[in-house]
């Protein structure tokens with residue numbers, strides 16, 4: 001076993017790579033953006049944000065810090081929630097024409113992911129779809145680095161500031177896919193918990209379950225030793241399965257979200273809870289950026305592809321819309337019931353980190369113990385009751401499964417294999433929980 005606790009396999013990976021940005025965390029750190037930009041040699045910055053943040057106090061803080069450091073700035077805010085390939089094309093065109101020498105993104109996952117994808121296209125050309133893995137894309141290689149990127153997250157969920165992953169909707173297919181490449185990792189991440197002070201409670205709930213699921217999926221993902229070894233170190237992806245480093249961050253993130261989610265949702269003045277959730281989201285981002293998610297994220301994409309009669313409060317976006325964290329968590333109790341069989345100890349530990357009472361539980365109980373704790377937390381924070389809570393019924397199961405079955409890389413990162421019928425069965429089990 002050597003110095004690690006993961007069992008080696010005969011033809012699997014024997015090594016893993018860790019990559020995170022230079023990370024600064026703390027209240028007030030948004031005002032360090034200018035100094036960080038100067039440190040990266042930026043003289044003209046393209047600031048990516050969304051139309052709602054553009055005229056608000058957070059962007060004002062970043063603009064003021066750039067002014068103090070005499071750095072020119074052009075602002076790009078034409079970014080929608082759940083950005084698509086057209087958004088990326090336009091943003092890359094803006095970046096190219098602006099002749100900026102770096103990007104600062106200020107926003108949630110949609111803004112940060114758009115910045116990553118636009119940086120990629122601006123540097124190396126083509127259409128973002130070419131860079132997706134087959135069967136959707138051509139797995140086009142990223143030949144070299146992009147312009148430097150300082151990512152400033154404004155929600156306590158995405159973790160995108162710490163990952164080399166960008167999630168983009170492909171319009172022609174009306175569903176989201178993932179571009180993952182180490183060159184997409186931001187150079188600098190700034191996580192300032194003051195960004196969460198004014199978030200509505202249902203946004204804290206949704207993003208909190210996104211962070212929870214990132215951490216839980218990493219902790220229960222296939223071990224990196226069961227992924228194929230790569231001959232070329234440059235070709236090693238950061239979606240590489242559970243490893244000792246991702247375990248560290250995932251465990252702590254689960255502990256934090258188990259302790260603080262309910263408090264952070266209930267009371268916007270509870271700084272201890274909300275600041276902790278922001279740290280938990282960053283830790284969960286570090287975890288999934290170095291291991292990868294699995295079935296709850298894969299199966300969320302069917303939901304956002306096929307959502308119909310559903311509106312979500314406090315999100316300034318046209319209906320139908322299901323927030324990402326909700327789309328991820330509504331199937332999670334059913335999914336972990338299914339995957340527990342392959343890794344019961346890790347499912348039980350995950351439940352315990354989240355605060356479940358697993359005293360005396362046997363390996364056979366693992367799925368039920370974990371799903372019971374998830375359901376308890378969902379009910380306590382007014383999360384929709386499974387698929388039926390977001391407008392789906394049993395008639396939708398086949399199409400949901402067909403849609404999500406295209407997320408081959410995430411499905412392959414799960415601890416237990418699943419085929420189309422297994423995915424249909426998990427959706428059926430996720431219709432409602434209480």
Ligand SMILES: [Fe+2]
Nearest residue numbers: 210214324328
């Ligand atoms: Fe997510």
